[in-house]
Amino acid sequence: MEPLSRYDSLVDDPAAFHAACDRPLPSVVRVNDIKATPDRVRQAFEEAGVEFEAIGWHDGLFRLGEGESPGNSWPFVHGWVYGQEEVSAVPALALDPRSGERVLDCCAAPGSKTTQVAARMDDRGLLVGNDNDLGRLSALRSNAERCGVTNLVVTRQDARNFSLKPFSGEPFDRALVDAPCSCEGTVRKNPDAVESWSLDHVEGVAGVQKGLLGRSIEVTRPGGTVVYSTCTFAPEENEAVLQHAIETHDCRLVEFDIPLQSSPGVTEWKDETFDSSMQRAKRIYPHHNDTGGFFCAKLEVEG
Amino acid sequence: MTGGNEGEPTEENDGSRFDRLPATASDRTVEGRPTRNAVIEWWVDRFGLDGNAFEPYTFWEKGAGKIWAFAADLESPAAVEGLGMTFLRARQEHWKPTTDAVQRFGRDAERNVVVLDDDEARAFLRGEDTDPNWDGDWGYLIAAHEIAGGIEPIGVGLYLYGELRSQMPKGRQREF
Numbered sequence: 001m002e003p004l005s006r007y008d009s010l011v012d013d014p015a016a017f018h019a020a021c022d023r024p025l026p027s028v029v030r031v032n033d034i035k036a037t038p039d040r041v042r043q044a045f046e047e048a049g050v051e052f053e054a055i056g057w058h059d060g061l062f063r064l065g066e067g068e069s070p071g072n073s074w075p076f077v078h079g080w081v082y083g084q085e086e087v088s089a090v091p092a093l094a095l096d097p098r099s100g101e102r103v104l105d106c107c108a109a110p111g112s113k114t115t116q117v118a119a120r121m122d123d124r125g126l127l128v129g130n131d132n133d134l135g136r137l138s139a140l141r142s143n144a145e146r147c148g149v150t151n152l153v154v155t156r157q158d159a160r161n162f163s164l165k166p167f168s169g170e171p172f173d174r175a176l177v178d179a180p181c182s183c184e185g186t187v188r189k190n191p192d193a194v195e196s197w198s199l200d201h202v203e204g205v206a207g208v209q210k211g212l213l214g215r216s217i218e219v220t221r222p223g224g225t226v227v228y229s230t231c232t233f234a235p236e237e238n239e240a241v242l243q244h245a246i247e248t249h250d251c252r253l254v255e256f257d258i259p260l261q262s263s264p265g266v267t268e269w270k271d272e273t274f275d276s277s278m279q280r281a282k283r284i285y286p287h288h289n290d291t292g293g294f295f296c297a298k299l300e301v302e303g
Numbered sequence: 304m305t306g307g308n309e310g311e312p313t314e315e316n317d318g319s320r321f322d323r324l325p326a327t328a329s330d331r332t333v334e335g336r337p338t339r340n341a342v343i344e345w346w347v348d349r350f351g352l353d354g355n356a357f358e359p360y361t362f363w364e365k366g367a368g369k370i371w372a373f374a375a376d377l378e379s380p381a382a383v384e385g386l387g388m389t390f391l392r393a394r395q396e397h398w399k400p401t402t403d404a405v406q407r408f409g410r411d412a413e414r415n416v417v418v419l420d421d422d423e424a425r426a427f428l429r430g431e432d433t434d435p436n437w438d439g440d441w442g443y444l445i446a447a448h449e450i451a452g453g454i455e456p457i458g459v460g461l462y463l464y465g466e467l468r469s470q471m472p473k474g475r476q477r478e479f
């Protein structure tokens with residue numbers, strides 16, 4: 001059986017869901033506000049004859065024409081744009097960081113969301129980009145440098161035991177947990193994600209995700225915000241991870257708005273039931289907005 | 304140790320961690336470490352930038368002479384993998400700006416900016432030497448070009464004997 005069929009009971013239109021999963025995704029770039037404006041990027045693309053179109057819900061995203069490669073253009077060289085899947089711009093919007101705050105991105109590499117968060121902070125305040133893999137950290141550093149980010153501290157820690165020691169023990173105002181996952185939602189650009197699917201992997205990675213989210217809640221101040229996101233559909237990696245967090249930590253899911261079509265998080269899956277507040281999370285299926293698949297929830301730390 | 308002369312630098316640079324630069328020479332505890340003031344002054348002198356633009360930044364050394372600019376502050380020394388962006392190579396006769404810093408701060412430069420034409424800009428980006436029209440200073444220049452209605456820095460060029468040597472790092476070179 002095709003692994004994605006296990007979600008047919010959750011999806012509003014399974015035929016449209018499967019059809020969308022089979023279509024390739026266009027290349028998208030996000031404008032890096034630290035160095036450029038959407039107008040200047042538009043003008044540079046026009047001068048260079050790059051085919052592109054605006055994306056209605058976000059004025060800093062451009063969809064490129066077929067065969068256009070985002071890395072081979074002056075706007076890329078100047079750090080004006082970052083190649084980023086359209087739907088992956090959602091968690092930084094949900095996090096809504098402010099200039100001057102202290103923000104943690106615990107699984108930061110290779111840096112599309114980190115650089116987006118830096119830009120939304122106006123490159124002011126303290127942004128910590130953490131990852132545990134040296135090769136991925138080097139990609140994070142070079143992407144952040146190309147984007148002109150100056151407020152980023154790069155750390156290499158296991159985020160499940162993230163230490164505040166380099167930060168004088170002070171907690172963060174906001175934390176982003178864009179967790180490693182089974183990546184089912186990336187099937188449109190990477191069909192292997194589904195071909196190598198196994199329930200063992202889903203359950204294994206869910207254990208890691210619980211550790212990442214739990215520690216991120218612990219290092220965020222009371223009243224602060226934690227955003228949890230994955231690019232996968234499996235409730236084991238989404239609602240079940242959040243359910244574990246609200247049972248073991250002082251926190252709650254809160255409502256948030258995004259200008260994209262989505263479905264609420266689920267409250268039942270297989271033999272499990274989840275808290276009704278899971279409906280405040282958002283499931284974005286590929287057929288909703290013709291994007292990749294995504295999951296995003298926003299939590300407030302209490303106590 | 305030098306025998307307790309007060310105010311003499313007594314420590315050596317530790318290349319594995321980030322140390323905040325001393326504000327002035329009298330605050331210096333590590334031999335040869337450039338001061339914050341000297342680092343800012345260099346950008347002001349060389350490129351005519353407004354020194355106030357660098358006020359919000361802290362400056363750090365990791366590795367010998369590798370200076371980083373960071374928009375916030377941490378306790379020094381800091382045992383982290385990266386702190387802001389690489390900014391300047393000091394501890395050598397001619398200090399050298401980084402590609403990242405020139406791209407980030409060079410747009411407001413008032414001198415020592417060489418504006419390349421289309422072909423020269425592409426050659427510079429490929430890492431090649433060019434022969435632009437320049438009768439100004441020798442040494443490290445900001446290489447820029449015109450794009451989308453403005454002059455935008457590309458990177459650092461070393462101007463010597465009538466030619467501009469591209470300092471684009473290998474990983475940033477492109478051909479298109």
